[in-house]
Amino acid sequence: MKFGTFTFQPQKPQGFDFHVLRLKPETGIRLQPVQDMYSNIAVFADNVAVRNHPDWISQSPLGPAKMGNANFNIYWDVVCATQPEHRAEQLDYIAEVDRQSPGICLNSQYFADHDHCTCPRCRELWKKSGLGWLEWRRKEVTDYIAQIREKVKKELILAIQPDPVTSCERYGVDFEDLAKYADAFNVVMFSKNYATPWYWEMLARGFKKLLKKPFYISLYVFGPGDNPKDVPTAAELLTVSVRCARAGADGFLYLTDGASQMLDFQKTAVEQVELRQRLRSFGGQPVQEVLDRVASWEKIVK
Numbered sequence: 001m002k003f004g005t006f007t008f009q010p011q012k013p014q015g016f017d018f019h020v021l022r023l024k025p026e027t028g029i030r031l032q033p034v035q036d037m038y039s040n041i042a043v044f045a046d047n048v049a050v051r052n053h054p055d056w057i058s059q060s061p062l063g064p065a066k067m068g069n070a071n072f073n074i075y076w077d078v079v080c081a082t083q084p085e086h087r088a089e090q091l092d093y094i095a096e097v098d099r100q101s102p103g104i105c106l107n108s109q110y111f112a113d114h115d116h117c118t119c120p121r122c123r124e125l126w127k128k129s130g131l132g133w134l135e136w137r138r139k140e141v142t143d144y145i146a147q148i149r150e151k152v153k154k155e156l157i158l159a160i161q162p163d164p165v166t167s168c169e170r171y172g173v174d175f176e177d178l179a180k181y182a183d184a185f186n187v188v189m190f191s192k193n194y195a196t197p198w199y200w201e202m203l204a205r206g207f208k209k210l211l212k213k214p215f216y217i218s219l220y221v222f223g224p225g226d227n228p229k230d231v232p233t234a235a236e237l238l239t240v241s242v243r244c245a246r247a248g249a250d251g252f253l254y255l256t257d258g259a260s261q262m263l264d265f266q267k268t269a270v271e272q273v274e275l276r277q278r279l280r281s282f283g284g285q286p287v288q289e290v291l292d293r294v295a296s297w298e299k300i301v302k
């Protein structure tokens, strides 16, 4: 089992196997790659691209993929997934970043959500394809991933939304298709609390059944600008990690703004002495690996 950090700052907290930098998050702002940090790139969710090219935004009968359109789970602006200039520019960017990183970790490499995109170009492409609507969207996503795979010479990790059942209908994402190109998946399970670990464990179990490649689970620890009162507790994070580990997750990515928030998490995790002891009885080897990792942080936080 592997443990990674997922940070907005180019910092490498101690006590983990690898580090993922949010090089180009959904804001569209780009940092400099760091040679020993994986680079995370949001492909179509890109506020800067939409600001510069308002006509590139993904369209639907329920309005555009714009921040504030409450018809969708969208917290940023999303470019149409067939926009040719954006696609080409992102391919070049990914290839360039791949040369400067140990691996590429993508998210938002698919349609914005259900019923996207109905812009004139997408409608035209769909009609010409002779395929059904959902089948056409799936092919658009898969074909683009194949092009990305040709550019990425190192490890390629593909994000998927925490929806094991309707990812194809919503995003054009077919897990079997993507498994042909991905080295691993990253199932994004961000939440401001993990008070009911049963549901997350069930999702992990579902993905274990469906995914043909190893998968990490991203857990939310402390985002930029967060109030400490509004983030998950270390007890919740430990419990959800253990329960997802026993359901088959191959590793975890812990999201923080930077190294200091990660250290705070590690400190409070280490302090959960009774809980750590109790969680030992929750299962076999994977559970013990999570708890051994937390035990290894004792040296770091002192």
Ligand SMILES: [Zn+2]
Pocket (backbone or CB within 6 Å): 058, 059, 080, 081, 082, 083, 117, 118, 119, 120, 121, 122
């Ligand atoms: Zn479109």
